[in-house]
Amino acid sequence: MSKLFRAVIMGPPGSGKGTISERIAHSFGLKHLSSGDFVRENIAAKTEAGVLAKTYIKKGLLVPDHVMTRLLLPRLEEMTKYSWLLDGFPRTLAQAEALNSACDLDVAINLNIPLETLKERLQHRWIHPPSGRVYNMCFNPPHVQGKDDITGEPLIQQEDDRPEALVARLRHYKDVAKPVIDFYKAKGILYTFSDTETDRIWPNISTLLSTKISTIQSDARCASTH
Ligand SMILES: Nc1ncnc2c1ncn2[C@@H]1O[C@H](COP(=O)(O)OP(=O)(O)OP(=O)(O)O)[C@@H](O)[C@H]1O
Numbered sequence: 551m552s553k554l555f556r557a558v559i560m561g562p563p564g565s566g567k568g569t570i571s572e573r574i575a576h577s578f579g580l581k582h583l584s585s586g587d588f589v590r591e592n593i594a595a596k597t598e599a600g601v602l603a604k605t606y607i608k609k610g611l612l613v614p615d616h617v618m619t620r621l622l623l624p625r626l627e628e629m630t631k632y633s634w635l636l637d638g639f640p641r642t643l644a645q646a647e648a649l650n651s652a653c654d655l656d657v658a659i660n661l662n663i664p665l666e667t668l669k670e671r672l673q674h675r676w677i678h679p680p681s682g683r684v685y686n687m688c689f690n691p692p693h694v695q696g697k698d699d700i701t702g703e704p705l706i707q708q709e710d711d712r713p714e715a716l717v718a719r720l721r722h723y724k725d726v727a728k729p730v731i732d733f734y735k736a737k738g739i740l741y742t743f744s745d746t747e748t749d750r751i752w753p754n755i756s757t758l759l760s761t762k763i764s765t766i767q768s769d770a771r772c773a774s775t776h
C-alpha cells in the first residue's frame with residue numbers, strides 16, 4: 551500500500567493559494583481541503599462554530615485559533631485514508647502546532663508574491679461566496695460577468711480585498727505567518743516559490759510534488775518488500 555501524501559499551502563491574500571490548490575488536486579489526485587470552505591459550510595449550517603466564525607469574518611478578522619482548530623481537526627480525522635492538500639490552514643503557529651500533533655506533513659508550500667501583484671489581483675478578484683469559487687477579471691474571468699459559472703448566482707467582491715484594506719491585512723498576515731514559515735523551515739519541509747505569475751510558479755510546484763510523491767511511493771514499495 552503506498553504511503554499517503556499530506557501537504558499544506560500558505561500565502562498572503564491574493565497569492566494564488568486557491569488557484570494553485572485546484573491545479574494540485576487535479577494533477578495529483580489529492581483531496582483539496584480548504585479551511586475557508588469548511589468555515590463557509592459551518593456558517594451555512596449555522597453550527598456553533600459557524601455562528602461564532604461569522605462574527606469575526608464580518609469584521610475582516612481571522613477566526614480564533616481554538617474555533618478554527620475545533621472546526622478543522624475532526625474533518626481531518628475523516629481523511630485518514632486519503633492524501634490531501636490543506637489550503638488556508640495553518641495560518642498561525644498555534645494552528646501549526648495543533649496540526650503537527652494530529653498528523654505528519656510531507657511538504658509545506660509557501661507562496662511569496664510581491665505586494666503590488668497582490669493589490670492588482672485582489673482589485674479584480676470576484677468570488678461566489680456559497681462555493682468559494684474564485685474568479686479574476688484579468689486572469690480567469692467568469693463566462694458571464696458577475697455570475698458564477700456553475701450556478702449563475704451573483705459574484706461579489708470582498709470588502710477586505712479593497713486596496714486600502716489590503717495593507718493592514720498583509721501586515722497582519724506577515725506577523726502571524728512568519729512563525730509558521732519558521733516552524734516548517736525548522737522541520738525541513740518548507741518550499742517557497744516567488745514570482746508574479748501563477749503560470750510560472752506552477753511548473754516548479756508540479757516538479758517538486760512529482761518528485762516528492764514518487765519518492766514516498768518508492769520508499770513504501772521498498773518497505774513492503776523487506
Ligand atoms: N486557518 C484559519 N484561521 C483563521 N481564520 C480562517 C482560517 N481559514 C479561513 N479563515 C477565515 O475564513 C475566511 C475565509 O477564508 P478564505 O481562505 O476562503 O478567504 P481568504 O482568507 O480571504 O482567502 P485569501 O487568503 O485568498 O484572501 C478568512 O478571511 C478568515 O476570516
Ligand SMILES: Nc1nc2c(ncn2[C@@H]2O[C@H](COP(=O)(O)O)[C@@H](O)[C@H]2O)c(=O)[nH]1
Pocket residue numbers: 563564565566567568569570671672674675676684685686688689690746747748749
Ligand atoms: N492576474 C493574475 N491573477 C491571478 C494569478 N493567479 C491567481 N490569480 C487571481 O488572483 C486572485 C487570488 O488568487 P487566490 O487563488 O489566492 O484566490 C484570484 O482572483 C485569482 O483568480 C496570476 O498569475 N495572474
